[in-house]
Structure formats: C-alpha cells, structure tokens
Amino acid sequence: MLYLQREELLRPPHGLPPATDCPFSDIQTAQDVLMAQEAEASLDISDSTLGSDESTYTESLRSSLLQSVRENGRAYHRYRDGHYILPDDERERDRLDMQHEMCLRTFGRKLILAPIENHSINNVLDIGTGTGIWAIDFADEHPESNVIGTDLSPMQPTLTPPNCRFIVDDFEDQWSWTDNFDLVHGRMLLTSFRDGKRLIQQAYDSLKPGGWLEIQDVLMPVTSDDDSMKGSSFAQWQDLFFEATRKIGRDPEDVGKYDQWMREVGFQDVARLSYKWPQNPWPKDSFLKEMGAWNLVNILDGLEGFTLRPFMEILGMSFDDVQVLLAKAKQDVKNRHIHAYWNVFVFGVPPRSWSSKLTPT
Secondary structure (H helix, E strand, O other), X not given: OOOOEOOHHHOOOOOOXXXXXXXXXXXXXXXXXXXXXXXXXOOOOOXXXXXXXXXXXXXXXXXXHHOEEEEOOEEEEOOOOOOOOOOOOHHHHHHHHHHHHHHHHHOOOOOOOOOOOOOOOOEEEEEOOOOOHHHHHHHHHOOOOEEEEEEOOOOOOOOOOOOEEEEEOOOOOOOOOOOOEEEEEEEOOOOOOOOHHHHHHHHHHHEEEEEEEEEEEEEEEEEEOOOOOOOOHHHHHHHHHHHHHHHOOOOHHHHHHHHHHHHHHOOOOOEEEEEEEEOOOOOOOHHHHHHHHHHHHHHHHHHHHHHHHHXXXXXXXXXXXXXXXXXXXXXXXXXXXXXXXXXXXXXXXXXXXXXXXXOOO
C-alpha cells in the first residue's frame, strides 16, 4: 500500500528525471494520486534512468506519513496536525473498529441503509475512513465496486481487497472529483469539519446522476429524559467539550444540520433515521441493554482521546486537572442511575438526476 501526501508530492527531490519522464511530476489532486499509483505499479525498478532516488523519495514520504505526533502518552496524525482532535494510535484504532461493530448491530448488519441492491455501485468514496474497516468490508461485499477511503491519518491496514484503496487527504480541501461516484459515505464525522454545508456541497458535486449520499453520525449533546444526568461530572465534561470545539469552529451540534444542508445544496427527499445508544446497560430492553454495554466500553476507551487536546490546548487546563475531571466523568458514565443516551442519526439521499438539481442557496 502506497500512501501519498498531495502537497509533498509537488516537491520532488533533487536528482529525479525530467518532469516528462517522472510519473509523479503532475500530481496535484487525489485523482492524480490514483493515476500515479498505477504508474508506479508498472515501473521497472531496474530502470537505470530512474536510479535509486525515486524509491528513496517514496520510502521517505511513506515513513514521514506513518510517523505520529506524540503528546501526553497518545499519538496523533502528522499530516495537517491539529485538524482532527482525536488520536490515531492503537487504542483509538481498536475503539473505532469496535464502534464499527456497534453500527452493524444497530443497523441490522448492514453497511449502508440506502437500498442499493438493484443499483450499479461502481465507484464509492468513504470520507474520514479511519481504520478503513467500513471501506474494506464494503469492497469485500461488493467486488464489482471500486472503493476509495480518505483520511488525514494513514492508519489503515496494508493488506486490503484489490478493489479498495486509501489516500491521505483532507476532505475539507477542494475535492478533485466531479460526477464520479455512485455512493459517498461518511461515518462519525462529528467535530471533524468547520464548514459542513461546503462538505455536503462537495459530496453533491462528486456524485454521478443517480448517486447516493449517506452519513451516519452521533448528535450531541448526550442527554437523559429524566434529568438524571443534570449536575453530573459528565455533564460538566460535555459543557467544556462544547466550549472547546466551538472555539475552533467545530460545533458538535452541526451534525443535526446535515439534512438541512442536503436540501439547501440541491438534494431532494432527504431521509433522517434516528437510533439511541444508551451510555451504559441501564435500559430494561435487552437490545438496548446490550448496546449500552458496548457503548460503555466505547465511551470509557474514547473519553481521554476526546479530552486531552481540546481541554489542554484550547481551554488551557493542566494534564492533572484533566485527569481528575476524566476520573469523575468516567464514574458517571458507569453509573446506571444516570439514564443517559447518545443519539445516532443516519442521513440519506436517494438517487437523483441532473434535472432534479437545484440552485444551491
């Protein structure tokens, strides 16, 4: 698996062949990356006109992307450091893979709720792919599809289905694809964007006529119907989390605007489906109790990652103060007398034709 960083590819090292001979010379966009991958695969590594500088540059670039930024015992992505607040270390990767299983259990073992069975899904884009587990599973289930996953972090496995590829990319940048995809998918994009409407617009522009858009996400604030969460340390943590993320323009409540933005950019017949993940096994219902048990582990494993950078770098809290708050908040998360739950929404858009496009507002 070759990970290519768009900006660094514009600066080839000294000693490479002239631009007309170098398969990487014109790389500027994510589409160019895919073309370069194919070109690289066809290279004769013994070609004396290339020498060793090409492979050295590629290996150096791969090594640079795989390096992490270490802070307070956690590792973070190096590319566009700070654009995403969560770590990308093994602890977080394990949590993301567990969260994938939670989604499958919630959605009846379906990777996507859109009824795509009778439609040709040739090209698929998974934005914010994380560990790549959704993209890999979709590629396995749909060998006829070409699946691309993009993320700021190259945390995905190197062994993937032949129809699945990953690109280190920032989906907040201008997309290079137009009318290219049959399906655009995103999951758990909470706090990962500043301009959600622009993100939806770019997804709209990248879809072929008849293409689908589906986003699965968590909508905060976490709440309880009986006010049992009121005044808790977890409620205090949540207030501080909102304060920190809003200061950097990444409001957690923006998730609730997905369907509004979808309509504003031109999508019609937008669907919004709602589910609940209890915070721990407090419900009596057996399925909700099971999901609460899963979510308890999900939250306990993820809370530190959601906290360290926002609270320390944005709010100016000390590491020790953060750890004290985390310890208290985790006790509340485990407290079955606090009947809190997380709202999980699926926002979907059915196929469209060019005639159904509206003028963006």
